[in-house]
Amino acid sequence: MIVPKRMIIVMLSLSFVFVIWAVAGAGSVLAQEADNGVCLACHGQPGLQTTLPSGEILYLTVDPEVFEASVHGLEGFLCVHCHSDIDGYPHPPLTVETRRELSLSLYRSSCILCHEDKYDETLDSVHAVALAGGDDRAAICTDCHGSHNISPPTEPRSRSSQMCELCHSEIFERYKQSVHGAALIGEGNPDVPSCIDCHHVHCIEGPLTCPFHLFSPQTCANCHADAELMAKYGISTDVFDTYVADFHGTTVVLFEKLAPDQETNKPVCIDCHGVHDMKQVDDPESAVMKENLLATCQKCHPDATTDFPTSWLGHYPPDAEHAPLVFFVRLFYLIFIPAVLGVMVVFVATDVRKRFLGRSKEPQHG
């Protein structure tokens, strides 16, 4: 019997597909076998631990109830999805020296499997840079999200900030005292910024870089130029525009556009109002309170004296009430300019009419 060539190709392809299917199927069977019950038979027991070469104790107990209630537990994920190196007992020997090494090796091989986009975002973050620079204290996925107990990061909204607190407790203490922090932590206010609203989530920029400094007024403006939001608290939305209209803001806006990587000595919002500890403007401790303003100006203008701070109009548009001198100088020019130019235009226009439009009764000279 002669089998056509085409038939052979089709059969070969089919058998290839079958082999692939069989291998893949076998793999999934293996995974199904490693049911969480198998793992938790041991790891659900309290007190399970081992000592790592560094002398640290590695706790091996996972509370089944906690895992079941976590986002992964609720979705029915298996222990071996993340602990993919475990395929039975005895387990492969631990090759890590410290608990941190274990966390670092596990998050690199597991989180990325499902959350590659978020993982990639973190690669641009200040934490990833520190980690690449050899600082293994820098935060990785599990430091903020947890491991067996992962819950939705915004429930409650203050949760993410409290994760930052784990490593940045000094900054967090200042933030907690600020007008924003007190409202978030104390009252659960949904409008105030938490850490991630200014610093972003996974691609956390280094806040000491020039671009971060230069663009920070835009970050503040996200809320402080939002009329609807500010109306709730009776806060003026002129703050951003009046800042940009003045010498400091004008310069900063130009640096944003033209030289975002260059340092400028002009202040942004946080340089006067404070960074994490900013207070309400009528708080006696506020850096921009009238009594404290000279000291704030002197940070950059060391020779400034008593009257210097009043040269800043305090985010008020220059109207007759807040800055009469400025208002009347402007008014003078709004009258003076049209008057002068008007006279000039009249002379020029009549001269043009006479000389070039042939309205002259007199013969031209020359």
Next chain:
Amino acid sequence: MDESRSYSRFSIFYRIEHWVLTTSFTLLAITGLVQQHVDSGFVTSIIDLLGGIETVRLLHHVAAIVLMLETIYHIAHVGYRVFVLRKRMSMLPGIEDARNALQALRYNLGLDERRPQQGFYTFEEKLEYWAVVWGTIVMGVTGFMLWNPIATTNLLPGTFIPAAKIAHGLEAFLAVVAILIWHMYHVHLRHFNKSIFTGQASEEEMLDEHPKTLAEIKAGGEEPRIPPDVLSKRRRIFFPVCGLAVAVMLTGVYFFVGYEETAIATIPPAEEVTVFVHLTPTPLPTIAPSSAGSEGADWGDFQHPLSLEGAHASADCADCHVEGQELTSDCSGCHQPPSDHYGPNCADCHTPTSFQDARLPADEHPIELVGAHQAASCEGCHAGGEETPEYICSNCHARPENHLPGECDICHTPRGFAESASFLVDLAPAIPHEIEGRDDCFMCHDPEGEIQPAPCNHVDYINEQCTLCHKTEQ
């Protein structure tokens, strides 16, 4: 009329002044106006072209210095002409200029037949000159305030600074637009007047714009020459006085430019704070064993490394944590083993739950502890604390009624009481023959006999026990 004749209007000094003024004014206008409209993309690209805002400000300052020096030179120059050469102050405005302006307007509107007969400087030129003087004063004063805000606020209220900024910007706008309308029209559009570049005006130009001066020249009104001795006498007085005045004005410029350092070059950090400060105590990444903890103590998320259960739950911290002593999780820190105690590792047998619940690990027992025996109490076998026990099943297991007589271990193993018996039944070979009428198994199956002898361990068995395990074949 002599077409080729030209008349001197501007000396080389005035012509240079004009160039300096043109350059500095243009540069000031461009670098100044762009700073007022940074929200426009076009303006931003001009700033970019000029090298950024800091360069723009530097250029503005340099141009301002040039204009200030030019102003000083102009004052000295005019002073020399007035006090030494005793020229007429032909640029001074007078009532005649107002009359000329009015007549020009009337003529343009057809209300007058004659054009004004103007002298060396027309009213248009005078207006322009004095506008420049006014503008330079306003821009100089307000510019000083903006350049030296600290010096200004030492003398004046702070609100003068934003007022100066407004005035500086609007005056600049006025100056630029006035130049575009007035200057552009009168010397470029109406007729391109080149006299400020060449120094000369033609007969025709003189007749058109300065007929009065032309008439005076034609009438032979030559100015008398000053005798050399008079001239040198005047100079001897003028130069020291003028030199002093110029020195004072240059000092003023020096202070204008370098009086104060308004701001420091590098802005200080907005916040002095240590970035990495681990929260104490730091929660562990893995959920540690649950611990009861000392009563009343709130440890937050801290987990005691040793599970605090049983007697440990009610122990005082100080029982284990002796001050000044490094703590290990060795039991021997608190518990002293008896001298003839079994084994070196406490945790092999003991748990923190209770010391009394100590159990030998199943695989450490000399005889394998399997099945229910794994959980049985030691006392069951080790009656009276005997190290080597009699295996007395009845200590724990009661013989049911109607149970067969004999030793338990004939049928039962520790593997499981019921299980072990059926296991034996399955192993026992079946009886291949009738048993009716055959009462004594051992008659034929004597362990020492010939016919299917019972195994030697069956020696003590009685007939009733044989059929417990051996069944007849069906």
